Amino acid sequence: MSDGNYFTRDRSWHPPAYTPSYKTSVVRSPNKALISFPPTLSEQTGPVFGHNILGELDNDLIHNFAQPGESAIGQRIIVHGRVLDENGRGVPGALVEFWQANAGGRYRHKKEGYLAPLDPNFGGCGRTITDAEGGYRFRTVKPGPYPWPNRQNDWRPAHIHFSIFGSGFGQRLITQMYFEGDPLIWQCPIVDTIPSREAIETLIAPLDMANTIPMDARAYKFDIVLRGRRSTMFENRPEGN
Amino acid sequence: MQKLNLLKESPSQTAGPYVHIGCVPNFSGIHGVYPEDLGAVMRREGAKGQPITIKGAVWDGTGTPLKDALVEVWQPDADGIFTSGDPRGAGDPNFSGWGRFAGDYDTGEWAFETVKPGPVPFPDGRMQAPNITFWVVARGINIGLQTRMYFPDEDNSADPVLGRMEHKNRVPTLIAQKESEGVYRFDIRLQGHKETVFFDV
């Protein structure tokens, strides 16, 4: 194994479990302290996914649920970036999954009650695997903001959910991507679970005109950072191992 | 002074109520995008070891099961080897080691088929009792919760992780109940006096 143990996760950078303005967290937040131990093989290893799982349209949400010859309605965008570790190294071979509401802010889900209509040509899920430099990209429509039951009038900013696997299960992460310039970001109780503005800014994707496809789709750049791992040269190991 | 030039990990955000769309779309009724949901099948014909079933649910602080939780598990094969990334060798080719399961929309119950894991050494060389790592996400959970399930019919007395816990009365929250031969139940409680032990590793 070329990778050493993880950097300690900075829990003060992440949202705490208990965030009363996001009401659902109140009864779903552990009260007791998390217990720490040195990372074991259970955290250092993790599932690996091969390109054989990917279908041709998995990274194209405009078409992967659409009828032949049709496409999803909405603002066409490319989302691209790199999966990095805290050392700034690209993470190759990482499975990245994403899901989102349609252009009107409606999810294709049994428990979704927003009155905005479903798009018959939009499912809302996609996935890809990072290349040798940790790069990834996919095509979709820009999701709409949507209201949600929390306080009387809470709206989620437009966002895309991301699930990322690193090289070990200890790097497992789920997060959300927001869009540059959306005023709802600063009014959202879920965004606000993140303690610092500096940390929130790292989830806001800028418009990337350089990578826009003229007359077709605008681009947004979203880099994702997973926990770093030390170099293995001086790892503390029992004699003989 | 120089700068360390380290990046910060992307902050976590809740998986939300619609995590199924992205992680288990077929379960959620979105068919035709992926042929099957990843992680639904952990063992194939010919997998080594004892086939077992694990059932359970995730419970909130009011004693209500979460009907929108997603659990992932990661475990070694019957010989205690992880199927990818393990420096000690290749694992069982008929076993994936990783599973992903959504709670039932009405009851919150999940269940999965796997094999009983073999023991794995702790970093200091002592042996750990057989266990399965769980990772729980859901609406209202801001950052994924990691825990472990141990077996009631194994000797857990010398396990280094259980051994380092100050509050020994919390150890039982990590030990599954045996319902019948090869069938275990593991309930994960987010709060309360039986709150499951969660880890920061």
Ligand SMILES: [Fe+2]
């Ligand atoms: Fe959402």
